[in-house]
Amino acid sequence: MTGSLSFRAAVVSIALLVAFLLAWHLATRGIGPVQPMDPEYAKLMGATATQGKSAMPGPLDVGAKLWEHLKSPFYDKGPNDKGVGIQLAYSLGRVLTGYLLAVLFAIPIGFLIGMSPLMSKALDPYIQILKPISPLAWMPLALYTIKDSGLSAIFVIFICSLWPMMINTAFGVAAVRKEWLNVARTLEVGTIRRAFTIILPAAAPTILTGMRISIGIAWLVIVAAEMLVGGTGIGYFVWNEWNNLSIVNVINAILFIGLVGMVLDQVLARLTRLVTFPE
């Protein structure tokens, strides 16, 4: 029965895609008014004015460009013309660096907050204030203090990944069942061993859920951060192509951002399933 459900869902998905592409194609196929003009003058005008072509690229234009990107994703022809693969790699590098730094801070601090009611109460006001700050608001401060745009972007990723992981870790650690802790107590298990053999496995699903939320936010934020810091990365690519008025490339970039985001989410979802235990 599930097989047939998946099959029917796939049929509906494909039908929706086809309908969307068809509507897109029809809407941009170019039936605008064409004005007769001097050929010399026409060369200065865009295809919209001379051939009645839509200013919005159609699915075929985007598809052709997509094919170009896929054929050579890693070319490098100078600072403003790099393959989309290279740009994505830059973005991924920043995201993973900032994210892993955040893991190193968030999980131990989350453990501390979860295990100690004192630290939980003491740190709560700071977390409550810092958490709702848009990570990009840190950017000027980061640029001013770090004096390096690449590192500033990493810092912004770090700060935005920190909170969901920290809060989830603290929650997961604080919610470890008392009976499991009592097992450890009756077995005279020390604090360190208890943290690694009882609390960590018990809280792991919650921690991983926080990590999954964080990687999603980090990938959202990197695009905006790179638009600001410039130079490299998929965010910069989007902005650069906007300045080039290449809507085809902007649409392609949007597609790539979505695909990479999905892959990151799926990796974390897979990891979460690995540490989840049935009860």
Place this chain on the structure above:
Amino acid sequence: MSDKFISIEDISRSYPAPSGGKTTIFKNLWLPMKRGEFTCIIGHSGCGKTTVLNILAGLDVPSSGEVIVDGQAIEGPSLDRAVIFQSHALLPWRSVMGNVSYAVSSKWRKWPGAQIREQAQKFIDLVGLTGSEHKKPAELSGGMKQRVGIARALSIEPKIMLMDEPFSALDALTRGTLQDEVRRICQTTGQTVFMITHDVDEAIYLADKIVLMTNGPGAVLAEIVENPLPRDRKRTDFHKHPLYYSVRNHIIDFLVERSRTFVANTKDFNPRNVPVVVPRAVEPSLAASDGPRLRATQTGTN
């Protein structure tokens, strides 16, 4: 004294009442237990049985008084006192072997892995779970989970086993089998056991002494019933023993009536000297008349 392996000495437990003042759950409990003795405690919900067990385990502390085990006052939990939890409390991310060997490796930290597994396997075999070593708790039935809990408790070779209604969540058939297992294991290993139960038959089958606790708040130990049934009783026929109904009726009478009225009706109650009762057979002539249906001899503990 040598016959007091465990000695509960004047423990009370109270907590601040919402209206101010204090609510006393139980007070002035004195109870000696001998080495190798199986003690069951029976009482209605809310009389603080689980708190007493947790104090024995070192997971909880009394408001006053103390518990002496083997000549030493309890200070926190110890590997000498294993607990079998009502909810089995297995670690769901570990297999059966993982759960038992976790306990073994906690007791003998320097043992190599093979020796730990060997010890764990011995007790997994003992509770009849051979072949299920690699299953996770979620794949086990309630009875099997409780077996793992028993194997885990026994594997650290404790001096005392503390059981909090270990069989209450099981169906009657599984409960019976596990009672047999526990009785067999305790008799062969000479284990000292303190167990909470609500099941009178379970207490009569398993226990050497059955401690009756009055209703809370302000619960006290009313009586220690010495089980008059022979030590080699079988689950299949112990209820046919002539003394079975004497014990059973005595306990049920207590639970139905005296657990409520005991404190008010017993003016000269001395908590240090809980009366020990040995139920005797109902004599036909007495049972027919309106005299007491049960004769009990009382002796002091101290």
